[in-house]
Amino acid sequence: MDDDQSYIHSYPSVQPPPDEGVISVDVSRDVLVDSMTDMSETPIPPDIIASVDMTNENEEENGRLTLAYERLYEIPKTIVERFSDHVKYLDISHNKITNLDALVYFKSLTSLIADDNPITENCCLPPLPKLELLWLNRCKVASLYPWVxxxxxxxxxxxxLSLMGxxxxxxxxxxxxxxxxxxxxLFVISQFPALNHLDxxxxxxxxRLEAQRLYKRPFFERIAKPVGLSQISSSATWNSFQNKITTLLGKDKPNNRNLLI
Known part of the structure; x- marks a missing residue:
């Protein structure tokens, strides 16, 4: 490692000691070691290092780091130390990661792909003010409140934002x-005014307007005058209700049913 790269001593400990199954990374030998499964040493894919070879002329193209399918329980300290200042797009999908505290060091991160990890509503992201894209598909988030x-x-x-699955x-x-x-x-939309795409x-x-109407009113007002989907359906004919739903879902024709809902 270059002399100008300093070790991040304050990097949070998010896993048990190494003898309890944490994957470690030895960049000097370019291998991953998993003490839980005693798997043979597996070479780190060359693109993990090569794709983040940050040169001035190619910084926009090379600001991508992929750690997918690496059987990781956490983002390795060596990766954080070496790449966190430059990475804008990070893919950690298809791993065993449950804690995202290490992302606090990725100050330039704008896109995070974390699909297929056992992430639950107990996992809170650190402050990432530049993050614009977040995929958490097929994780283990079971409750929206207060997680959202x-x-x-x-x-x-x-x-x-995508939370499908x-x-x-x-x-x-x-x-x-x-x-x-x-x-x-509607609840998720109400929480993110700048959200352009959900799922x-x-x-x-x-x-956006309906989300504002349903979820942005004072809490006690909602209790006194509850307005929900059941009230909409009971106070309108089926045709008007169907038209209302069609409008909310952005459909041009009522018969174009969305099979994903």
């Missing part, structure tokens, strides 16, 4: 109902 509020505090400028994101695929899906969608579709202005 904490996510908003950490990532206030999110424009693209989580228990907290109802769909027909995980046993959710149509109403649960719509309530989930598999764009956020429409109608959805």
């Amino acid at each position: 509020g904490k996510l908003k505090e950490s990532c206030p400028n999110l424009q693209y 989580n228990p907290a994101a109802p769909s027909y695929f995980n046993g959710g109902t149509f109403y649960e899906y719509l309530q989930y969608r 598999d579709r764009k956020v429409t202005e109608d959805q």
Whole structure:
């Protein structure tokens, strides 16, 4: 490692001691070692190092780091030390990561792909004010509240968010109902004013207005005058209700049913 690279002593400890199964990285030998499974030493893919060879003329192209499918329990300290100042796009999908505290050092991060990790609602992201894209598909987030509020505090400028496949994101695929899906969608939209795209579709202005109406009113006012999907359906004919839902979902034709909800 170059002399001008300083060791990050304050890097948070997020895993048990090395003898309890933490994957370690030895860049001097370019290998990953997993003491839990006693797997043979596996070479680090060359693109992990080469793709983040930060040169002035190629910084925009090389600010991408992929650690997908590496059987990691945490983001290795060596990777944080070497690349955190420069990486803008980080892919840590398909690993065993449950704690994202190490991301506090990725000051330039704008895109994070963390699909297929056992991340739950107990995992809070550190402050990432530059983060615009976050994918947490097929993780283990089971409850939106208060997790979404904490996510908003950490990532206030999110424009693209995908939570598909989580228990907290109802769909027909995980046993959710149509109403649960719509309530989930409007609640998440209400928390992120700059959000342009949620899950598999764009956020429409109608959805933003409805989210504001349902979830931005004072808490006690909502209790006194509850307004929800059940009230909408009971106070309107089916045709008007269907038109309302069609508008909220950004459909041009009522018959174009979304199979993902």
